[in-house]
Amino acid sequence: MPSYTDRRNSRLKHEFERIQSVRRPNSLIDVYCADLSADEASAYLGRGLSRQEFAQMIGRGLRGFLKPEEFVQKFPNQPPEKYLLIFNCVGLRQDSDGKIVETTNHAMEVIFNVDYPVKPPRFVWLTPIWHPNIYAPFICNADLAFPISATLDQIAVMTARMVQYRHYNMDDPLAMTHNVVAWLKTQPESRFPIDSRDVLTGELPRAPLVMRRVGGFVEWVDGTPSESQTIMGDLIELMDSE
Secondary structure (H helix, E strand, O other), X not given: OOOHHHHHHHHHHHHHHHHHHHOOOOOOEEEEEEOOOHHHHHHHOOXXXXXXXXXXXXXXXXXXXXXXXXXXXXXXXXXXXXXXXXXXXXXXXXXXXXXEEEEOOEEEEEEOOOXXXXXXXXXXXXXXXXXXXXXXXXXXXHHHOOOOOOOHHHHHHHHHHHHOOOEEEOOOHHHHHOOHHHHHOOOOHHHOOOOOOOOOOOOOOOOOEEEEEEOOEEEXXXXXXXXXXXXXXXXXXXXXXX
């Protein structure tokens, strides 16, 4: 029977293979990866670091990220344990004067800690953003940010669309901690999504996007797509498989 380490490495290799699918010539997602230091592993297990020390540890770790091909060259027999995802799509942030402005600087760290796959990966948002479901360093509702069965490539695409305001959830508990929902209710529907490009191809949609709403969940989709073409459909499919 495979050991826990063997099973973990197999899952990590699978995630590394899956994330390659978002690395396309015109993709709006850039991928970097690294191994996990002992300090980081300890911190993500909740051992001994203050909030300031934790932030400093994240900052130090950012210097170690490599392009996937560089990582393979440096660590030929070791799958990455953490990823830096850069989203080059248009989103929103609040400037120093309190104005809501557009920005294309977005980054999230994904950590597959030593307790993975028993526990899901951790998600740390790194850049300023104005979004009901992202409040740095948190994204969505802690460990419930994404379905358990979601793979890293699916998470990357979902998150990029979130940044674009292609989908958001006003009922997310995290949304109650800041003022974005109240602001959203004052905005005309025509303002959204902020960026309608396909996150994998960079192409604009052939027809205007259509808004769908289920409770507090809002999603902008291409025309009248089938269920499998929507984020809601993706989530239903993933949850049904768990």
